[in-house]
Amino acid sequence: MKYLHLIWAALFRRKARTFFTLISILAAFLLFGMLDATRAAFSSGDSVIGVDRLLTTSRYSIIQSLPASLGTRIAAVPGVAAVGSANWFGGIYQDPKNFVLSFAVSDNFLDIYHEIELPADQRKAFDATRTGAVVGEPLAKRFGWKVGDKIPLQSTIFPQRNGDKTWPFDIVGIYKAAPGAANGTDQQFFFHHKYFQEANAFQGIGTTVGWYVVKLTSADKADAVAKAIDALSANSDHETKTQTEQAFNASFAKQLGDIGLIVSAIMGAVFFTLILLTGNTMAQAVRERTNELAVLKTIGFSSRSVLCMVLAEGVLLLLLGGVLGLVLAGIVVPIVAKGSGGMLNLPPLGMQTWTLGIVLMLVIGALVGLLPAIRAMRLNIVDALAGR
Numbered sequence: 001m002k003y004l005h006l007i008w009a010a011l012f013r014r015k016a017r018t019f020f021t022l023i024s025i026l027a028a029f030l031l032f033g034m035l036d037a038t039r040a041a042f043s044s045g046d047s048v049i050g051v052d053r054l055l056t057t058s059r060y061s062i063i064q065s066l067p068a069s070l071g072t073r074i075a076a077v078p079g080v081a082a083v084g085s086a087n088w089f090g091g092i093y094q095d096p097k098n099f100v101l102s103f104a105v106s107d108n109f110l111d112i113y114h115e116i117e118l119p120a121d122q123r124k125a126f127d128a129t130r131t132g133a134v135v136g137e138p139l140a141k142r143f144g145w146k147v148g149d150k151i152p153l154q155s156t157i158f159p160q161r162n163g164d165k166t167w168p169f170d171i172v173g174i175y176k177a178a179p180g181a182a183n184g185t186d187q188q189f190f191f192h193h194k195y196f197q198e199a200n201a202f203q204g205i206g207t208t209v210g211w212y213v214v215k216l217t218s219a220d221k222a223d224a225v226a227k228a229i230d231a232l233s234a235n236s237d238h239e240t241k242t243q244t245e246q247a248f249n250a251s252f253a254k255q256l257g258d259i260g261l262i263v264s265a266i267m268g269a270v271f272f273t274l275i276l277l278t279g280n281t282m283a284q285a286v287r288e289r290t291n292e293l294a295v296l297k298t299i300g301f302s303s304r305s306v307l308c309m310v311l312a313e314g315v316l317l318l319l320l321g322g323v324l325g326l327v328l329a330g331i332v333v334p335i336v337a338k339g340s341g342g343m344l345n346l347p348p349l350g351m352q353t354w355t356l357g358i359v360l361m362l363v364i365g366a367l368v369g370l371l372p373a374i375r376a377m378r379l380n381i382v383d384a385l386a387g388r
Contacts, residue, residue: 007312010289018317021281025321026328028274029357033329034336035263036353051219053112055248056212056229059239063088065208066238077228079221080214084109087196087210091153091167091189093143100139102153102189104196104210110134112215115178115185122147122173130195134173136186145171153189159201167199182245183347214242271364279368282314286372307377314369315362322361326354 012018056074058064068085075083084106091102110116110123118126118134126132135145145151149171159165169191177186193209216225226242233240296306330349 007309007316010285010309011313011316013285013289017281017284021278021317022321022324024277025274025318026325028270029322029325029361030329030332031270031325032267032357032360033326033349033353034333035267036356037329037333037347037349039263040347040350040353051222051244051246052216053245054214054216054222054226054229054242055245056214056240056242057248058211059230059241062211064238065210066212066240068207068209070233070238070240071209071212073232074212074214074229077225077232079217079225079228081217082108082112082215084112084213084215085193085209085211086213087193089153089158089189089191089196090156092156093151093153098143100153100189101184101187102191104193105190106193106209109190109213112213113185115181116175117178118173118175122175125172129170129172130192131168131170132172133169133189133191134175135171135189137174137176139187139189140171140174145174147171147174158196160199161201163201271360275364275368278314278317278364279371282310282317282368282372285313286310286376303377307373310373310376311366311369314367314372315365318361318365318368319358322357326357 056066058066065087071083071085074080086106086109087104089102089104091100092098093100107127110118110126116134122134126134140146143151150168151171152166152168154166160167175186214225214229216222222244226244229242230240326349334348
């Protein structure tokens with residue numbers, strides 16, 4: 001620490017160059033923080049809350065419906081405690097930009113998803129209201145909804161029998177997601193599947209469901225129960241694929257691409273460029289200070305001291321820009337999440353992101369400072385002062 005003033009003075013010897021280098025480092029770690037939050041959002045489906053649930057969908061495509069009669073047969077499989085169902089609705093509120101994750105669900109759906117915390121009186125009102133809907137608290141705040149409001153949702157797929165795609169709903173409950181629930185649980189809109197069936201213009205919709213949610217008596221029976229359920233429809237025109245919620249969420253995310261690989265590839269390119277940029281900055285800074293470094297050695301600084309000072313300069317440069325970048329990412333990520341209207345449920349930057357970021361700063365700082373530091377350590381005083 002006694003040499004900090006020398007390191008600081010050397011770092012800001014060329015203020016403009018240092019400033020623009022810091023901006024580049026800040027931008028790199030801002031991008032790192034935002035991409036890591038994105039990666040965390042896509043991997044947040046690994047919640048332990050849903051380990052005792054399975055999802056049964058069409059083997060061929062999630063958009064292909066399953067027979068409603070299959071639910072009774074699934075319920076009879078040993079190890080199954082309850083069976084619910086859901087259907088995608090895809091609602092839009094007032095403006096096409098206001099997309100709402102909306103689902104028509106069976107009467108027992110909320111019982112199976114125990115992480116959905118709905119007050120008892122509101123649950124009773126939901127059961128008693130044909131057009132009733134319950135929404136997550138953040139979603140309600142987003143649109144200013146409250147219990148008792150009558151709101152219209154326009155379906156992106158399903159018209160009513162009169163041809164109108166705008167469906168009226170009564171908000172009868174606002175729920176909270178229990179701690180540990182999967183990311184996005186509190187951003188959903190649920191209404192009665194019976195209402196969806198009765199008012200739907202599509203023929204045959206009353207005899208199908210989108211997918212089944214299976215509550216298990218024990219999470220240990222997941223594999224055996226999944227195989228037994230899929231055997232019910234083997235060689236039929238509605239073969240099924242049953243998997244855990246974690247597996248389903250992971251496979252759904254992979255339809256968009258391997259998020260982890262995409263993030264790693266982008267950050268690899270960014271940090272490689274950053275190493276080249278800051279490495280050039282450090283090399284140029286040391287070349288410009290050859291005479292100064294020779295003077296330091298002349299007045300008694302050891303080669304090791306000079307080595308450590310140049311290395312510390314590189315690390316300090318990365319720490320200054322990197323920490324500012326992660327702080328800015330911590331500010332920007334919630335703003336982006338809020339601005340997306342709930343479509344991007346980005347978690348705040350956690351300790352894991354900060355730890356990895358600090359490690360990267362230290363490693364990159366040491367890498368970019370290593371060659372200039374070795375050059376400074378090996379500097380010959382007579383040659384340096386002679387300009388050779």
